[in-house]
Amino acid sequence: MIAIQLRRLPHGTGLPLPARATADAAGMDIVAAEDLVLAPGAWAAVPTGFAIAIPPGYEVQVRPRSGLAFKHGVTCLNTPGTIDADYRGEVKIILINHGPAPFPITRGDRIAQLVPAAVQPAEFVEGDTLDETARGTGGFGSTGTR
Numbered sequence: 001m002i003a004i005q006l007r008r009l010p011h012g013t014g015l016p017l018p019a020r021a022t023a024d025a026a027g028m029d030i031v032a033a034e035d036l037v038l039a040p041g042a043w044a045a046v047p048t049g050f051a052i053a054i055p056p057g058y059e060v061q062v063r064p065r066s067g068l069a070f071k072h073g074v075t076c077l078n079t080p081g082t083i084d085a086d087y088r089g090e091v092k093i094i095l096i097n098h099g100p101a102p103f104p105i106t107r108g109d110r111i112a113q114l115v116p117a118a119v120q121p122a123e124f125v126e127g128d129t130l131d132e133t134a135r136g137t138g139g140f141g142s143t144g145t146r
């Protein structure tokens with residue numbers, strides 16, 4: 001368990017904090033802080049009304065809610081979104097409407113979910129050769145016809 005500091009912004013007053021819908025849910029649902037309508041094909045950065053300070057060594061992933069995707073064609077455009085540990089601005093959700101109808105969002109609607117994750121530190125080490133593997137340079141469907 002890690003603690004993520006959260007600062008509520010003025011327009012987030014009264015909104016629920018990110019929360020799991022069930023005890024063992026991976027995602028913590030977050031709600032919209034304003035009303036808007038997403039036209040078919042349109043996207044918007046939807047405010048959440050809070051900012052966070054993630055401990056170094058962690059990130060928070062912003063993931064779509066499958067219900068919105070399946071029922072309405074509404075998803076996160078940049079999924080999974082990345083909230084960096086050093087970001088102190090408002091968390092925003094970039095939603096896109098792939099559906100055929102305008103999609104109204106009401107302040108307080110659950111629009112996405114946050115999944116905290118550990119970040120694996122790594123560095124790229126440049127060299128002239130790479131070790132050989134069975135796959136080699138094959139990719140993009142090289143292992144079959146489908």
Ligand SMILES: O=c1ccn([C@H]2C[C@H](O)[C@@H](COP(=O)(O)OP(=O)(O)OP(=O)(O)O)O2)c(=O)[nH]1
Nearest residue numbers: 062078081082083084085087090091092093094
């Ligand atoms: O869905 C998202 C994705 C990102 N962010 C915020 C937090 C993140 O730390 C910052 C930058 O995101 P990212 O690195 O994905 O975007 P970028 O285009 O690389 O911007 P930057 O140059 O600011 O890193 O924007 C959000 O609020 N919601």
Ligand SMILES: [Mg+2]
Nearest residue numbers: 082083084087
């Ligand atoms: Mg970036």
